[in-house]
Amino acid sequence: MDEILFFLFGPLAVLAALGAVALRNPFYAVLSLVLHLLSLSMLFLLLYAQFVAVVQVMVYVGAVMVLYVFVNAYVGGTTNADGSVNTPQGGNGPSLRLLSYGIAALLAITVGIAVLGTGLQAIDDQSSSVSAEFGSPSQIGELLLTRFLLPFEGASFLLLVAAVGAVVLARRRGGVLPDEDRMIAASELMAPIGVASMREGVGAINTNPGARSVTLGSSSDAPSGPGSSSGSGPGTPSAPDAPTTGDPASRGEQADDRRRDREDDAPNDAPPSEDAPPADVRNPGFDPPTPAPSDEVPPTGASPEDGRDDKDAR
Amino acid sequence: MSSGWFLAVSALVFGIGAIGVLTRRNPLLVLVSLELMLNAGNLALITFARMHNAAEGHIFAMVVMVVAAAEVAIGLGIVVALYRNRVAVDVDELRELRG
Numbered sequence: 454m455d456e457i458l459f460f461l462f463g464p465l466a467v468l469a470a471l472g473a474v475a476l477r478n479p480f481y482a483v484l485s486l487v488l489h490l491l492s493l494s495m496l497f498l499l500l501y502a503q504f505v506a507v508v509q510v511m512v513y514v515g516a517v518m519v520l521y522v523f524v525n526a527y528v529g530g531t532t533n534a535d536g537s538v539n540t541p542q543g544g545n546g547p548s549l550r551l552l553s554y555g556i557a558a559l560l561a562i563t564v565g566i567a568v569l570g571t572g573l574q575a576i577d578d579q580s581s582s583v584s585a586e587f588g589s590p591s592q593i594g595e596l597l598l599t600r601f602l603l604p605f606e607g608a609s610f611l612l613l614v615a616a617v618g619a620v621v622l623a624r625r626r627g628g629v630l631p632d633e634d635r636m637i638a639a640s641e642l643m644a645p646i647g648v649a650s651m652r653e654g655v656g657a658i659n660t661n662p663g664a665r666s667v668t669l670g671s672s673s674d675a676p677s678g679p680g681s682s683s684g685s686g687p688g689t690p691s692a693p694d695a696p697t698t699g700d701p702a703s704r705g706e707q708a709d710d711r712r713r714d715r716e717d718d719a720p721n722d723a724p725p726s727e728d729a730p731p732a733d734v735r736n737p738g739f740d741p742p743t744p745a746p747s748d749e750v751p752p753t754g755a756s757p758e759d760g761r762d763d764k765d766a767r
Numbered sequence: 768m769s770s771g772w773f774l775a776v777s778a779l780v781f782g783i784g785a786i787g788v789l790t791r792r793n794p795l796l797v798l799v800s801l802e803l804m805l806n807a808g809n810l811a812l813i814t815f816a817r818m819h820n821a822a823e824g825h826i827f828a829m830v831v832m833v834v835a836a837a838e839v840a841i842g843l844g845i846v847v848a849l850y851r852n853r854v855a856v857d858v859d860e861l862r863e864l865r866g
Contacts (some may be wrong), residue, residue, distance in 0.1 A: 560785045
């Protein structure tokens with residue numbers, strides 16, 4: 454039974470590893486790696502390592518591979534301009550590639566000799582008596598909390614450092630790029646400004662009230678008059694027809710806005726984020742991609758330059 | 768079931784992963800190949816634990832898994848940062864550490 458399972462899953466592991474290395478599409482390579490890890494967990498089960506096998510499936514196949522797939526989908530493969538999948542060949546001709554194959558073969562032979570040849574004749578057969586709790590969670594937990602307590606705590610600290618480092622590496626520097634088309638979701642308009650949501654932290658929500666009114670259409674740029682509402686800048690794909698067609702309607706909205714500003718209470722149909730924070734609460738490092746109306750508060754810092762200075766100083 | 772078979776699988780997978788690390792130029796696939804090499808080491812550790820009938824090898828294997836998870840998090844963060852900065856996602860083209 455052991456032999457059957459081993460000769461089913463051992464070659465499967467090797468073949469899946471070959472596929473993970475040789476497949477051109479990165480997505481298929483990651484899926485082949487998932488197959489390799491699953492068959493490897495079966496080999497772990499054959500070696501009476503139940504807990505490690507389960508951890509392998511849960512941590513690797515469940516978590517790490519999902520991370521791989523997400524990043525793969527985010528980066529989106531390296532396709533050329535003509536749509537063909539970019540398959541980078543060896544940099545300096547096939548000689549380096551052959552050399553790398555030779556090096557890897559030598560490495561495999563060396564490792565094989567090292568793990569197969571040394572002293573294995575004496576202890577070749579596995580010790581036949583396996584205690585019932587060998588590799589069980591209770592034994593692993595006891596070892597982790599008594600003898601290997603310091604590596605256990607060090608591993609947790611390493612994971613913490615890695616998580617913080619990954620967030621720092623992958624965060625978006627300098628807010629939204631100036632030439633980037635932004636799409637405003639409806640849920641953003643419902644959320645009040647200043648709640649420190651994640652999208653606000655990366656600058657996706659423009660907290661400059663003047664510029665935001667431009668992106669909302671002509672609903673609230675009341676003091677600047679119809680001229681600025683008709684020339685509301687290039688970045689207003691959300692309501693393109695409002696400034697051009699409904700000029701009286703927009704005037705009505707502007708009057709509505711003035712009255713709202715006087716009375717300082719928002720009606721229910723307005724988005725609740727309109728009347729929250731004035732100039733002092735907004736994100737100082739954000740440059741609005743659309744030109745703000747002239748008599749609104751001018752935008753403060755130019756954030757891409759800020760980010761670039763930050764990076765250069767680093 | 769002799770332990771040598773498991774160790775042979777481990778050495779083969781390690782060599783395959785080394786081929787991948789040396790030949791692939793997509794950093795994502797380099798990370799995949801690194802995973803292969805780490806898992807080959809894990810398989811060898813588990814096999815030796817079975818041979819010596821000592822569960823300490825399982826602890827070592829789990830520490831290797833923790834290190835691999837941390838490495839994947841950092842490596843994929845670097846890949847995402849490269850993609851954000853419009854740098855070519857290609858190992859041979861990367862010559863600057865400056866952000």
